[in-house]
Amino acid sequence: MFAVACGLAVANVYYAQPLLDAISSEFDMGRSSVGIVITVTQGFYALGLLLLVPLGDLINRRWLIPGQMFLSVIALVTIALAPGAGVLFSGLAVVGLLAVVTQTLVAYAAALAPPSARGRIIGLVTSGIVIGILLARSTAGILTDLAGWRSVYLFSAGCLFIIALTLLKFLPQEQHKASLTYIQLLQSVFALYREERVLRIRSLFGLLIFTAFSIFWTALVLPLSMPPLSLSHTVIGAFGLVGVAGALGAARAGRLADRGQGQHTTGLALVILMVSWLPISYTKQSLAALVVGIILLDLAVQAVHVTNQSMILKVRPEARSRLTAAYMIFYSIGSAIGSIASTSLYAHAGWTGVCWLGAGVSAIALLLWVVTSRPK
Numbered sequence: 001m002f003a004v005a006c007g008l009a010v011a012n013v014y015y016a017q018p019l020l021d022a023i024s025s026e027f028d029m030g031r032s033s034v035g036i037v038i039t040v041t042q043g044f045y046a047l048g049l050l051l052l053v054p055l056g057d058l059i060n061r062r063w064l065i066p067g068q069m070f071l072s073v074i075a076l077v078t079i080a081l082a083p084g085a086g087v088l089f090s091g092l093a094v095v096g097l098l099a100v101v102t103q104t105l106v107a108y109a110a111a112l113a114p115p116s117a118r119g120r121i122i123g124l125v126t127s128g129i130v131i132g133i134l135l136a137r138s139t140a141g142i143l144t145d146l147a148g149w150r151s152v153y154l155f156s157a158g159c160l161f162i163i164a165l166t167l168l169k170f171l172p173q174e175q176h177k178a179s180l181t182y183i184q185l186l187q188s189v190f191a192l193y194r195e196e197r198v199l200r201i202r203s204l205f206g207l208l209i210f211t212a213f214s215i216f217w218t219a220l221v222l223p224l225s226m227p228p229l230s231l232s233h234t235v236i237g238a239f240g241l242v243g244v245a246g247a248l249g250a251a252r253a254g255r256l257a258d259r260g261q262g263q264h265t266t267g268l269a270l271v272i273l274m275v276s277w278l279p280i281s282y283t284k285q286s287l288a289a290l291v292v293g294i295i296l297l298d299l300a301v302q303a304v305h306v307t308n309q310s311m312i313l314k315v316r317p318e319a320r321s322r323l324t325a326a327y328m329i330f331y332s333i334g335s336a337i338g339s340i341a342s343t344s345l346y347a348h349a350g351w352t353g354v355c356w357l358g359a360g361v362s363a364i365a366l367l368l369w370v371v372t373s374r375p376k
Contacts, residue, residue: 001170002109003128005069005163006102008156010129011136012072013041013099015152016092019140022149027085040089044096046332049103049325054185056104056321062171065108068101069164076157080150102129103328107320110313112172116258119310123254126306130298134240189322196315196323201372202308203327205266207334208365212273213301214338215358216280222343223283223351242291243298253303257310263373265307270366273300277359283351304365305331 016023016037023029023037055064072095079091106125113121143152180188192199220239224231256265273296279286280293312327313320338361345353 001163001166002105002125003131005065005128005167006105006125007128007132007135008159008163009069009072009099009105009132010102011132011139012076012095012156012160013045014133014136015140015156016041019144019149019152022144023088026149027088029085037089037092041092041096041099042332042336044093045099046329046336048097048100049328049332050186050189052097053100053103053107053325053328054189054322055182056107056324057319058180058182058185060174061104061108062168062173065101065104065171066164066168068098068104069160069167072098072101073157073161073164076153076160080153080157100328103324104321106309107313107324110309110320111317115314118313119254119257119262119306121254122309122313123252123306126254126302126309127248130302131244134243137240138238185322188319189326192316192319192322192326196312198315199312199323199326201368202312203330204368205304205365206308206327207330207337208361208368209270209273209301209304210331210334211338211341212358212361212365213297214335215342215354215361216297216338218339219342219346219351219354220283222346229284229287239290239294242294245295245299248299253306254310257307262307262311263369266304267366267369267373269300269303269307270362270369272296273304273362274359274366276300277355277362280358281352281355 052068075091075094075098079088079095082088082091106122106129109121109125110118139155140149140152143149143155193203217240221236223229224236224239253265253269256262276293276296278293279289280297282289283293308327309324312323316323341357342354345357349356
């Protein structure tokens, strides 16, 4: 149930990507400026990581999680009925802000799980996030073809309303919440960086792996859509479905972390991440090589991500929401760096340059693992 809820919530951040053409036409936006639709949603998602996710340590999550989802339903309906760009952007901002409920759910799942199965449960819930991201684009495309882009947000509102009611019914009550003010709560997020070495190290891993992840997925459309391949957007979008292998790998990594193999799992995954750039570099010569590279890259990134969360959420049981927020802020920074760097480099050095950049970031992550995995 948590995995489904996470998938439905995080999909709201990604629905707009294949809808930009339709939105730009309806609201008379220039093609060069319509990208702000994505920027607004992603920017407020990053803000929500800091402002909302820590609330899970302060407020009973039985009410916090469904409450955020019900507010998201209102925002989604607002987007679907938006008469102008101003209302549209306001709705997208609120949707992005509230989509961080996925991270509150991950922290809550970790709190509910027995210690012996915590990594496996985190992996299972995280797989819901991955699948939600992957299916968002294809779902949005199908619904837009059938009933227009506004139907995407009405559909999402309906699904989120149902899952919110379900969670409200089944989530257990919580006791012993932190006795802090909201300002103290936010300050304690930054204090965790100073106090917890594992958070500092794993946050750096998160930044690097999601930089590499974003370098690949942001720039991939460029070589695939241009000669000699010249693939359609439908075909290009289908490559995202190959990443389901990453979701499957995520759960397996969680089981290994439960057995105390988190460090070894991280090292192996980072080696796989390095290797993945070799078949990816042959994208223009072989789409089969690209598929192999996608499977390896997504598997490695999700394995490290789940291992990171499993190891971080062990250190302070009373601060799991704040730990999640502190870690995911680095995730957002890495995603932003990768997006900007990959498209800029592609203009100067092409796909080969992008692959070297991705391999270089992966090598830095592997070097970080070598240095930090030594006994203190």
